[in-house]
Amino acid sequence: MSWFSPQTKKRFLRFRKVKRGYWSFNILMALIMFSFAAELFVNSRAIIVSYQGKVYFPTYGSFIPGTTFDFDYEYETNYRDLKKRLNQSNNADGFVIMPLVPYNPYENNLKDEGYPPFPPNFADKHYLGTDNTGRDVLARLVYGFRIAILFSFGLLILTYSIGITLGCAMGYFGGRFDIVFQRLIEVWSNVPFLYVVIIMSSIVVPNFTMLLVIMVLFSWPSMTWYMRTSAYKEKARDYVSAAKSIGASTPRILFHHVLPNSVSTIVTFVPFQIAAGITSLTALDYLGFGLPSPTPSWGELLQQGTENLSSSWIVASVVCMMVFILIMVTFIGEAVREAFDPKKHSIFQ
Numbered sequence: 152m153s154w155f156s157p158q159t160k161k162r163f164l165r166f167r168k169v170k171r172g173y174w175s176f177n178i179l180m181a182l183i184m185f186s187f188a189a190e191l192f193v194n195s196r197a198i199i200v201s202y203q204g205k206v207y208f209p210t211y212g213s214f215i216p217g218t219t220f221d222f223d224y225e226y227e228t229n230y231r232d233l234k235k236r237l238n239q240s241n242n243a244d245g246f247v248i249m250p251l252v253p254y255n256p257y258e259n260n261l262k263d264e265g266y267p268p269f270p271p272n273f274a275d276k277h278y279l280g281t282d283n284t285g286r287d288v289l290a291r292l293v294y295g296f297r298i299a300i301l302f303s304f305g306l307l308i309l310t311y312s313i314g315i316t317l318g319c320a321m322g323y324f325g326g327r328f329d330i331v332f333q334r335l336i337e338v339w340s341n342v343p344f345l346y347v348v349i350i351m352s353s354i355v356v357p358n359f360t361m362l363l364v365i366m367v368l369f370s371w372p373s374m375t376w377y378m379r380t381s382a383y384k385e386k387a388r389d390y391v392s393a394a395k396s397i398g399a400s401t402p403r404i405l406f407h408h409v410l411p412n413s414v415s416t417i418v419t420f421v422p423f424q425i426a427a428g429i430t431s432l433t434a435l436d437y438l439g440f441g442l443p444s445p446t447p448s449w450g451e452l453l454q455q456g457t458e459n460l461s462s463s464w465i466v467a468s469v470v471c472m473m474v475f476i477l478i479m480v481t482f483i484g485e486a487v488r489e490a491f492d493p494k495k496h497s498i499f500q
Contacts, residue, residue, distance in 0.1 A: 159414075165490040172486020175479035182476075186297035193252040193290045197230040202237075202245035210250075252276060254287035256294040256447040261285035271464065279468050283455050286445070288465055292472055294447035298359070303428030305363050306370060307421065313371040315417065318378025319405060323386050329379070336372045344369045345440075352440045362441060366431060377420070381413040388412075415491035422484040426477055433473065449473065 167173050190210050191198060200207040202220055209215055209230065217224040220233050234247035253276055254260065260281060271280045279288040321329045348365060351357065385391065386409065394404050429449075435441035436450025444451065449469050456466030 162490045166486050169486035169489050172482045172484075172489070175482035176486070179476070179479050179483065182296070183300055186293060186300060189293050189297060190250075192250050193254070193256075193287075193293045194250045195230065195253060195255040195258055197234070197247050197249050199248040200230065200233070200245065201247075202233075204244070252278065252287065252289055252293075254290050256286060256290040257445055258287075259285040260287070280464055282452065282465060283459060283462065288452065288468055291447040291452060292449070292468060295449045295452065296472070296476075298442070298447060299429045299432050299449060300425075302359065302363060302366075302432050303425045306366050306428040306431075307424045309363070309367045310370045310374055310424065311417065313367070314374025315378050315410070317371070318375040319382045319409060319413075321375070322379040322382025322384075323401075323405060323409060325383070325386075332375075336375060340372050342369070348435065348440045356443050357441065359442060362432070362435065366428070370427075374420070377416050378413065381416040382409050385409045385412050419484070419487055419491055422480045422487060426480040429473070429476065 185192070190196070194210060196209040198208070198210050200209060200215075200220075207215060207219075209228070215228050216226065217228045220228055222228065222233075230247055230249060231253050234249055237245055237247060260275070260277070261284070271278055277287055277289075279292065282288055282291065317332065321332050344365075347369075348357075348362075351361065351365065355361070391404060391408055394408055399407075432441060433448070433450040433453070436448040437453050438450075439454070441450055442448055449472070452465050452469045456462045456464075456469070
């Protein structure tokens with residue numbers, strides 16, 4: 152069985168027939184692509200600046216000091232002020248095109264009449280208001296989603312790499328190798344994850360890589376068990392015996408026979424692994440053991456909202472976004488299970 156066999160194509164077509172899951176997948180992919188290009192939509196840097204005959208692209212360009220545009224400061228240009236100045240000047244030679252949300256997730260925009268944090272303000276383009284320190288909530292939601300989805304994909308790739316490799320080896324080779332690793336996994340699974348995070352956070356300031364490594368260390372056993380069971384079943388199939396009888400090597404049997412026929416086990420858990428990565432990072436940030444401030448984070452926004460009753464819209468924004476993402480992931484998971492259901496997808500259909 153190849154990776155792109157007629158059965159695989161049938162499964163993809165079956166997935167497309169589940170409209171709820173198929174469109175949820177498209178929407179989720181669109182949100183992910185949007186988050187990766189967030190600087191074009193949510194950013195304090197201008198997209199295009201035309202000034203005195205010269206054109207600048209600050210979004211993905213280099214640092215441009217204020218003196219370039221006749222401001223009296225050397226640090227980076229405030230493009231909102233530049234746009235306001237050019238709009239107010241009748242003889243201005245240039246224009247500024249700003250993103251839809253002209254704020255980045257780190258800058259503070261406090262106002263005397265709006266602090267504590269003010270709710271949505273469309274005049275200043277704070278469409279979801281600001282947090283306790285005047286940072287734009289929508290900007291932190293968008294960039295927080297990007298960090299969460301990168302964390303989830305990193306967790307998915309590393310967890311699957313370890314789990315599939317080790318689980319496949321345990322199921323295929325069996326014997327002492329299998330027994331030894333079973334005992335090791337059982338011992339390791341009893342180590343309390345949260346205590347390890349608390350201890351590490353008390354020693355060093357946690358960062359993205361550190362949290363990802365800790366999550367991977369505690370996430371790979373579950374996929375290992377699933378893959379071990381699947382490989383153990385596939386090893387007993389007639390096609391594996393036939394491959395051995397004609398002299399196929401062990402790597403060929405594993406990569407060309409066992410793994411492709413175990414793809415249903417691998418694919419089915421992908422949406423839920425992504426959801427688990429997002430919720431885990433959010434929970435750690437909410438508890439204060441996640442990414443350091445001022446990193447954009449859904450958990451940090453939830454923490455602000457629950458600590459300040461006047462910031463209820465912050466909690467509502469994060470909860471609505473999380474519920475929306477998790478519902479789409481659930482729909483995708485249902486569609487994947489439907490597509491890979493062996494009772495509905497057989498050689499007789």
